[in-house]
Ligand code: FES
């Protein structure tokens with residue numbers, strides 16, 4: 001192989017997306033992953049990379065409100081979409097009730113899975129506001145945590161469901 | 171889990187409380203600042219070209235095309251490394267001491283061995299450049315299993331040491347032969363354990379910068395032993411330790427896996443060559459290929475009486491160390507620390523082999539040899555029950571070290587601190603309703619269900635005494651301890667720096683609780699910077715986050731430093747309050763004359779005067795400033811005696827585990843129905859954090875028993891190199907963890923604490939193996955190896971039942 005081989009990657013394409021309420025436009029290589037775009041181009045390093053092959057869920061973000069694995073998405077696939085990352089959850093220094101529940105129930109240790117876990121829980125609780133333990137376990141089975149043994153994560157989601165229900169009721 | 175059941179009232183305000191973690195807020199909001207979240211102006215990104223062969227000679231490397239690729243800043247090969255750096259040496263001078271460099275330069279010794287490194291403007295360009303490097307290899311026969319590497323005439327992994335047996339020794343403690351001569355029976359077990367890993371979700375990472383103006387390096391990177399790492403890195407880079415500023419950001423899990431100094435050395439050299447800072451974050455494929463525990467084989471012979479009493483043990487361990495030195499020999503030593511588990515065994519011998527092979531160098535995964543030794547002993551105890559016809563719990567009750575025997579000295583010289591093992595097992599059996607479970611099992615069996623009850627008990631040794639190095643060779647590092655520096659700021663709050671590191675264990679919260687108690691403050695007034703920085707944090711060679719030493723060494727160091735601050739505050743308070751220092755106490759932010767609450771002064775005021783009042787009369791009261799360093803040296807960490815007896819570990823928490831499983835008679839999938847652990851880690855600084863550590867640790871152990879395995883083929887190729895085939899437990903795979911605590915205080919630590927965190931992963935594999943074997947009793951299948959996968963059970967069952975072990979090694 002020679003150095004002047006054409007990789008076909010330097011043809012950049014323009015993408016526009018709304019991330020955490022702010023619209024961004026950038027020229028990116030077609031091969032750039034969404035997670036790298038968020039972390040490197042936008043500096044939103046709260047979204048983590050644990051495997052880059054779609055198994056661990058650390059890179060979970062919400063695309064149009066649905067959880068996706070941003071390591072399996074090219075940035076150009078997200079053109080024209082609205083994305084939410086962990087950085088948007090706490091408002092005015094006030095933790096979101098799910099974040100609060102993780103804090104109170106010791107639902108995190110090293111914290112590396114936490115952003116993905118919290119976003120997955122957020123999307124899940126919107127679909128199923130009063131889940132059983134089993135439903136929580138199945139819903140979060142796409143997000144690996146190496147530290148907690150999941151016990152306190154499940155408890156956190158249970159507590160968050162209760163807190164959100166209480167909030168909705170008031 | 172319930173609150174302490176044995177522990178009495180605590181004479182402290184914060185220690186013992188489930189204080190919410192001060193670490194959480196940043197982590198919950200995406201502000202963790204892990205190493206990959208850091209960057210520098212002009213940053214470049216590294217990628218490594220790795221060997222596709224398990225064993226080969228490097229004939230030629232051509233990097234010209236890679237160097238010419240636009241965006242590439244440097245290409246480095248092993249030849250550059252060998253010219254510019256010293257080889258890594260074993261930490262301990264043992265018989266064979268091969269030279270290992272940060273990149274392969276003569277031979278590749280495992281699949282994944284780094285051959286060349288590229289720094290480029292982005293990671294993708296660096297990876298493009300790897301494709302342009304041409305390497306010509308002359309392949310050599312790969313040695314994948316220990317037995318092949320040990321065979322006479324086998325090819326050599328390291329030519330310079332002339333053998334693949336890096337170390338071999340036998341230790342005999344007490345009258346082993348005599349006991350075997352008078353035994354009623356001899357029970358034999360062989361245990362094979364696979365390579366596995368607790369796989370921190372964050373992979374290994376680092377960033378390095380070289381300053382040509384003064385020849386100094388700054389390295390941000392993962393380690394679990396900053397003092398030893400700094401020594402090793404500076405020696406390799408041929409600079410003074412003072413010319414390396416070493417920064418260890420908060421880690422996304424570590425579990426012993428993040429101690430791989432060669433990565434840091436090669437990245438530092440690459441930064442120097444590139445003339446720009448460079449960052450390297452391992453991808454998951456690399457992490458799985460390069461962070462593995464050792465595969466091991468343990469043979470146990472137990473001399474027993476017909477009553478099931480164990481008279482002596484003869485143990486032989488073979489450790490496949492792979493092709494590196496980072497953690498060589500450690501598994502063997504730590505297995506020796508765990509030979510009698512929680513039993514009164516008067517005589518024991520241990521013969522250990524450390525074998526190099528063409529698998530990747532092993533790392534120090536959670537427990538390092540202790541899980542396999544616990545498994546081997548607990549399997550043996552189950553076998554004794556089988557042989558004698560006694561109940562498995564009963565054999566344990568008959569052999570347990572009794573509560574009135576503590577501190578208990580084991581034959582090899584460990585001194586067990588405290589415990590009540592019979593109470594732990596009784597309680598665990600009570601929670602699971604053992605008799606009820608046996609009844610349900612009988613019922614289930616009559617309906618063709620394969621229900622199993624697993625029992626395991628164990629000590630979970632923690633805190634390495636570096637004095638154990640003497641067992642395997644010469645070392646300048648001895649003892650155990652940690653360093654702490656505390657600065658009381660001018661506003662009366664404090665900042666605590668230690669040589670420990672944070673990887674998820676909540677050490678900052680626990681230290682804040684401990685220090686707050688010592689100084690009469692609220693934990694919110696105690697800051698514990700989570701990023702270790704050799705420029706600000708004190709350290710010694712035994713510093714770090716390993717062997718569950720935090721509760722003992724780090725806490726004692728912080729207490730020692732806090733007490734120095736306290737004494738200094740009392741000097742000032744004594745002069746202001748006109749009372750003797752011994753009559754003054756610190757509480758609720760004030761220095762108060764005991765019994766006279768209205769004679770007091772705010773700690774903040776004392777601190778302000780320490781910084782501000784420099785007139786000579788003030789300096790007489792106490793020296794100005796309020797900053798102290800304290801290095802704690804553990805009084806228990808004494809040297810080896812003339813009979814080669816040594817306290818290898820210094821802390822002995824304990825636990826009983828009982829598991830209920832069901833094996834599907836069609837698919838042979840094992841489901842854990844209930845899991846109970848009753849544990850004793852002494853006084854708990856923060857019971858909420860302790861519970862979390864235990865949950866995670868148990869699940870690591872369950873997964874090691876049922877799911878996880880680095881599978882190698884005969885060519886030394888890794889067949890389970892992604893999370894698609896290296897199976898991690900998900901939330902849907904494991905149950906809630908039930909249990910209780912029965913604390914007995916350690917007499918050897920300032921607060922009565924014992925280790926916690928690693929322990930449950932030490933005992934859990936044994937409990938699961940016991941449960942599955944019990945479930946499969948109707949089929950006559952015995953369990954002698956991990957992991958216990960459906961396909962293996964299915965094969966054995968279809969062959970009409972047999973012993974599951976590895977016949978081939
Ligand atoms: S990093 Fe995307 S799923 Fe693991």
Ligand code: FES
Pocket residue numbers: 107108109110111112113114144145146147148371422423674
């Ligand atoms: S808290 Fe560490 S991976 Fe979940």
